[in-house]
Amino acid sequence: MKKFKNILILLLILLPICTLVFKSQFLNISLVPKANTDSWVLELSYDEVKDIPNDPLKLDKNFKLPVPKTSHSQKVTYLKISPESKENNLGSENSSNAESKDKVLTAHVKTFGQKQIQPPTDKKLNKLELRKFLSLPELNEETLSQLNTISTSIVFETDTDIEKLKKIFFYISDELILQPNNDELDDVLTLKSGSYLGQARLLTALAKINKIPARIAFGIQILEPTPKDTNRYIRVLYSEAFIEGRWVPINPHQKDFGVLKDDFIVLDKDAGEHAQVYNDRNLFSIYIKPLSFRAFNSKSFLKKMKEKPVFWSYISLHRFPISIQSIFFGLLLIPFGTVILSFMRVVVGVETFGIFTPILLTLFFLETSLAYGLSFFILVVLLGLSQRALLDKFYLLAVPRLSVLLALVILMYTGYAILMNNFGLLANSAQDSLSYFPIVIITVFIERFSIYFIEEGGLNTLKRSLGTFAVSIMCYLLLSVTSLKSLLFNNPELLLLAIGLNLALGSYKGYRLLEFLRFSDIESDEEAPGV
């Protein structure tokens, strides 16, 4: 029997792992669907050594790495520049110096995507800024006259700034072809084609001729990562024009006016003279990789699954309607929460209220959120305890007493919701957290807790509560890992693993860790003084 059990455990643990390997290695099914990434690790570096000093065009002594900033379309969560000493060394500039290595900037950027055009503001540019953003670069006569000709041919004097800009935008997006490496304005004009930089230069120049402040901005358009290569992006130099009190991005090649594409990271809103360097792969390098993701792309996964052998696609949970999918998405991981529970009780020796109370609490936290759930729970339990102490004085029979307690918990729940609503907070987090399910858990917990408190005293109750909370928070942390949920959802056979692990834990005969503490005094030969 023992042998059979051990073989079973081994089988239950190995089988799901083998199917995972089989699926990923032989059937080429990815274990989790492709993630929709929204956070990126960005690495920017500038190789100064390659900046050839005798090439006046490329020499850019004042170049500094662009620092991505938080704005309405992106959030910068982490920023580091290394090596730091670089700035101080500028005085004794020496390219052979060992310290003048590449300067690297690392940032974590979360993109939101711009859903709508920014509203106009009353902001005005000051004189200095006006001069800067209206002054044309040094151009030869011929180029300037060409620009003026174009401008007069497409724009009317009576047009508003926005109309003028739009006309310029359409002119460039319709008439010009993208031509890499064609950066210079005169070339763009003669060849009717240009790189991102060339097109941006043309647009900016045309805007400036029409007395609209404009500048060249720089960012990267992130492309969908492939399994082999996550570092996929396009360097985009585009224009920004100042109209009605805000800077409006204009990217004629990608046909974006006012809003940029979703997966776009803005690096420098005022590239100015550095634009040339930004555009140079050899001097200025960019590396991106996904950091986190918001959700999994279930649809495309199912599409891929359907190309696989019939059996695997037949048992895929992605075939369910979305509403049912979401149930299984959370459900399948719960047995792994119980693995943690078993481990904590059997191997560590933590004491908890009841056997499954920690798991029920975990479900409660999952349905609300940890911070909200925990604080609300503790508050309600404390209030409930005092109410129960009062009810104890009435000598009520057990079932009606529990029912009164239930009604009181619901009453507190309602009061809480009213309060939240009046503070206008209900719309956000609380809305999801108000549900039927937790109420019974809370009521039963109050009852169990208060009896334990009366019977076993405060200290023992506190120990047990801490144990219960600790285990449920650990389970919560496990159960809220989206990629794990997705892994289980795609490979439900992993449930066998949970059974195997629990069988193994159930066969554990060794000491519980806390027993070492409990029996720690057994060897001390002489007794401590009494009292």
Add this chain to the structure above:
Amino acid sequence: MKLKSLGILGNNSRIRNYILPHNERRHYPFIDNKIKTSKILHKASIQSPKLYFSLSSHGEIKYFHEKIKELSSFVIKPAKGAMGNGIAIAKEVHWDSLKEDTSFVTTRRETMSYEALMYHISSVLSGLYSLNGQQDEVMIQELLTLDPFFDKITYQGVPDIRVILFYGVPVMSMLRLPTSMSGGRGNLHQGAVGCGIDLKTGRLTYSIQNNKAISAHPDTNQKIKGLTLPLWDDILSLSVACAEVSNINYMGVDIVLDPVKGPMVLELNARPGLSIQLANKQGLHPRLKKIEERLGTKNKTPNAELSLREKIEFSKKF
């Protein structure tokens, strides 16, 4: 692994190596339900507190008043309770022909109203204190008096002697002394004192409170080590007799010393705790192994049958 070399039995090993393989689930009700235990013990003429009467439904509560007419003291216990929870003690009964005027004095010298006691009984009946929250029964039992031997080493409650037996052989034993911290109750995890007992002589050895060694009772400051329990051989044979009628192979017996009636069995326990090892500074494991070797225990029945005398002789060699 210090604990392993001392032969300390851990909780997992207790369950997996002894309780599950050696105790048959179908015999549990006789131990988990104290009314059944009491009846079996009486049938086998084993000394135990008298069961006055029991209540199994809320409807019977109204007859309670009539039934206690003749009683001067009693103990109320949930039949399926655990760890001494839900026990109420009426040390004195101030009986009045009117229900409302009847009152009780508890061991803590507090007065309890009739209504409060009835509430307690109904809570017990509703399963508040039962092992798994099921409907429970209430037993009204004889209250035992304190043997003068314990006068100076206990606080309020009645001390009891726990004997752990394996196939009827006493394995280890300890005396449990209530303290102010334990609220007059004998539960070690609530702060009662546990004293190891030398199985051969009944002499008290080490003492612990809250898993820490102590030398004197914390409330009375009386030194405990070296005292010898009276009627030790009677206590041992009583425990062995219990094991023989219970059909539970790994069990604990709780025995109380009554000054007049001598050792009395208070209750049986199918899942005795492990702190007894701390009080004796000894592990259970080597002793249990010896018994297994001697008896050749396989499939819940021992190969060798020992007489009561032999069992006690065997245990005295530990």
